[in-house]
Amino acid sequence: MNYTGRFPAARPRRLRQDDWVRRLTRENVVSTDDLIWAMIIHDGIEPSVPVTAMPGVARLSVRAAAEAARRAAQLGIPAIAVFPHVDSAKKDPTGKEALNPQGLVCSAVRAMKDAAPNVGIMVDVALDPFTDHGHDGLLQNGRILNDETVEVLAEQALVQVKAGADIVAPSDMMDGRVGAIRAALDGAGHHDTLIMSYAAKYASAFYGPYREAIGSGKLGSGAVANPGDKRTYQMDSGNTDEALREVAMDVAEGADMLLVKPGLAYLDIVARVKASFGLPTYAFQVSGEYAMIKAAAQNGWIDEDRAVLETMMAFKRAGADGVVTYFAPKVAEMLGA
Numbered sequence: 294m295n296y297t298g299r300f301p302a303a304r305p306r307r308l309r310q311d312d313w314v315r316r317l318t319r320e321n322v323v324s325t326d327d328l329i330w331a332m333i334i335h336d337g338i339e340p341s342v343p344v345t346a347m348p349g350v351a352r353l354s355v356r357a358a359a360e361a362a363r364r365a366a367q368l369g370i371p372a373i374a375v376f377p378h379v380d381s382a383k384k385d386p387t388g389k390e391a392l393n394p395q396g397l398v399c400s401a402v403r404a405m406k407d408a409a410p411n412v413g414i415m416v417d418v419a420l421d422p423f424t425d426h427g428h429d430g431l432l433q434n435g436r437i438l439n440d441e442t443v444e445v446l447a448e449q450a451l452v453q454v455k456a457g458a459d460i461v462a463p464s465d466m467m468d469g470r471v472g473a474i475r476a477a478l479d480g481a482g483h484h485d486t487l488i489m490s491y492a493a494k495y496a497s498a499f500y501g502p503y504r505e506a507i508g509s510g511k512l513g514s515g516a517v518a519n520p521g522d523k524r525t526y527q528m529d530s531g532n533t534d535e536a537l538r539e540v541a542m543d544v545a546e547g548a549d550m551l552l553v554k555p556g557l558a559y560l561d562i563v564a565r566v567k568a569s570f571g572l573p574t575y576a577f578q579v580s581g582e583y584a585m586i587k588a589a590a591q592n593g594w595i596d597e598d599r600a601v602l603e604t605m606m607a608f609k610r611a612g613a614d615g616v617v618t619y620f621a622p623k624v625a626e627m628l629g630a
């Protein structure tokens with residue numbers, strides 16, 4: 294129970310009067326250890342290609358990604374999550390490039406682990422960077438097939454783990470994929486590979502800039518015209534109890550860590566998931582959240598540094614153990630300064 298005194302004996306402002314006492318009484322802290330650096334990679338040779346809708350973020354070549362991994366190690370960032378922009382010539386309806394052990398993701402994972410063995414590398418498990426229609430799963434007559442997709446995802450995860458990935462993060466929202474991935478990994482002796490489940494992932498407008506970043510946005514050659522519409526597999530933003538059911542199923546199937554996505558608009562979900570399950574729980578500050586802060590800051594409307602740190606604090610206050618964010622190197626620099 295909180296003690297509350299009465300004015301004038303109690304004056305809450307006493308605890309705010311100086312920096313030292315504010316620091317001394319702060320309930321939550323943001324640390325570099327809380328960061329997972331969201332990083333876009335591409336299969337071209339240009340070291341870095343700017344993403345227009347995400348000022349300050351660029352698609353990195355495999356070689357530049359390895360350099361960035363070294364930088365993460367220097368900054369003390371524990372882990373990097375990679376997201377691939379694949380040459381459109383390699384995309385097809387089934388996303389089979391996702392299974393290529395010599396493909397972009399596996400090459401980058403190898404190069405990054407080589408360059409910085411002590412930085413954890415997390416990979417996305419989903420087909421959208423590899424399908425020509427931009428959906429996360431296999432498409433048939435305008436519907437996303439669940440069980441057939443899960444089989445491919447388990448294979449994709451295994452290929453990525455063989456390349457050296459430390460954490461696989463299924464972001465596809467198919468039913469049963471965590472269990473299938475766990476079984477595939479265990480069957481091949483990868484008992485220690487972590488699974489961070491995008492357990493509660495919502496169909497969101499905040500993924501907008503990501504579609505440009507990975508080049509999945511203006512596609513949609515399949516029977517579903519709009520690849521932005523993932524509402525038959527991602528969650529409805531009106532739901533909370535459903536998030537807990539999703540999490541419960543993923544935990545039962547073997548998820549080690551949980552991710553809530555997007556971040557800022559879903560802090561209630563972060564809080565409820567953390568309170569209900571007590572597992573390591575992360576928030577994903579997605580591309581649209583990044584873009585909003587950047588756009589306002591570029592117009593001089595908000596102070597970028599303060600706004601970024603404030604969002605980090607919001608995630609911590611809600612109960613997150615860490616944050617997947619494109620701001621990770623910036624935050625690490627600010628905290629280290």
Ligand code: PBG
Pocket residue numbers: 417418419420421429464465499500501502503523578579580581
């Ligand atoms: C898809 C995936 C998405 C993101 C990560 N993995 C987009 C989507 O679900 O449509 C979004 C990341 C971001 O917006 O920063 N598997």
